Amino acid sequence: MYQQQRNKNEDFLRKSNAISTVSLFILFLVYIILSEFKFSVYTVIIMVVITAINIILFTYFKYKIHIGYKEENINIMDYVSSDLSWRYLIYLSLFFVGMVLVENFVLIIREYSYMIVLNAFIFFIWALSLNNPMVTLLIKKSVQLKDIFIVHEVSELSLEMGIETPSIYILNTGNRIANAFEINSREAYVFITSYLMNILDYNEIIAVLAHELSHIKLKHNRKTALINFGVYIIVINVAALGFVFNIGILLALSPFFFISLIVFLFLIIPAIKRRNEVAADLNAVRYVKKEYLESALIKISNIENIPENVMKSLSLDHPATSKRIEIIEKSKS
Template identity: 35%
Template sequence: MKKEWEKDRGLFIRMFLTMFFLAALYLAFIAVLSVLGVSIIPLVFMAGVMLFAQYYFSDRLVLMSTGAQIVSEEEAPELHEIVSRLCINADIPKPKIAIVQSSIPNAFATGRNSKRAVVAVTAALMKQLNKGELEAVLAHELSHIKNKDVLVLTIAGFFSTIAFFLVRYLIFFGGRDRNSGGIMIAWIVSVIVWLLSFLLIRALSRYREFAADRGSAILTGQPSNLILALLKISGRMEQVPKDDLRKAEGMNAFYIIPALSGESILGLLSTHPPIEKRIEALEKIEQRL
């Protein structure tokens, strides 16, 4: 299983290069700020506290924002049976399982590590999919846990958060010292770093989705089930009321398929690859299997 899990070198290289460019960007950012004499220690501390709290309490915050309810084995025996079996295959501890009462068919995983993880599905998803398709979706979410995606994306976003704070902080500071050319240069550099890191982190997020799709295919041995699940979920999205989609958009980074109202900029800068690309990748895996 381990050999198969690490086999996709192309995907690994793309993720590695994205992280490399992020690291290079952040190092250049620090160097420029140092030359300009801008002290970022308070902002590093602020960003560190904020991201640590987000990482440490991510499972609770996500459950609260979605209204997800943890269910016991007696309340949802089928879900527990599927997750228990997949966790054995994935060699990870069994996470908590939650159900969200929502009209949007979707699923997500959260938690700072495999011992604190939660996998959640919506009631609409359970009605929409058959057992094989539901298993494929749950395997996708468990792959996020095994791949430590919450940790990876939190680390990747650290200096991006600092750059965002500097964009806001330097406008205020510069307003009181307009003759300082260094402040203006630092502000421009911060804007550029934030924009570039935003795009790179979105690219990294999309690669992590490909990796989770691949993990699902390996865990279940049936990539076609995930293909059918993705098609059903995306097709159902068009029938969900726009207001329900707008309310769920803040959670799109966690969902297996983003809940887009059609009017959001998230449709242009999505955290997920296009469905067509994901299906194409799964079909290639199916041919190899």
């Protein structure tokens, strides 16, 4: 039953990501095609109309996927008000329309317009990752933690770690998904699923929250996003320079750059995240007892079926639980 639900959630994410990717591709393609035509009011109108249709279809299909998988009776207007992703698509659309206008009056911008748009697009994705649009939706599906003892412990831990106390929310997942995570955007948030709250005891909950606070203290999300941004900028710009200015050596190396990008996304980034998990564990056990975090990790691993095989876990962002416990045991708390 749990595995079926997990597969369903993964399928939901795949379809949502596919819709987002197609919409962004259409937006970028429309800009490239229309920027080749002679500038006129009609060019701008056509681009505005096509992007408006794109945004409407994007929102509609995301809504249909949402109600199909989440089994919620939510009308489309409520969904639109809670899901902010369509707004970011509008911001990017306005930028593209602005580029069509500007590049027709400034020649140097027209010469480098593709490079400017490409870099702006990468920056947009990076900014989106820092200001996570899912926060509003997650908060709507959660209740703020009210347990005065846990709230007090979190405040004390935050003070000891030298960070601002984040808002703690319990994400309602029923009898499935044992997980906790932090989102460090403009403000810090920690979400812990209702199922995880039910299966852990008090000390284990505090240990898990100490782990999430450690991610905030060590700025893991922001550092990973910055690394992503830097690699995208370097790899894609070097490859794009080869195509735009017909530089032979760069054209020859373009396949290598894109293969490197794929390796980075599917192997290097997960490895960085696994390292971050270990670092958060080690920081957490400076403030809570090792055995509490270890017992929590074992319970989560048993439910989430985290692979112990090293080869199977290469693309995962969490290390094998036995490895994490081994490292915790060797640490000085």
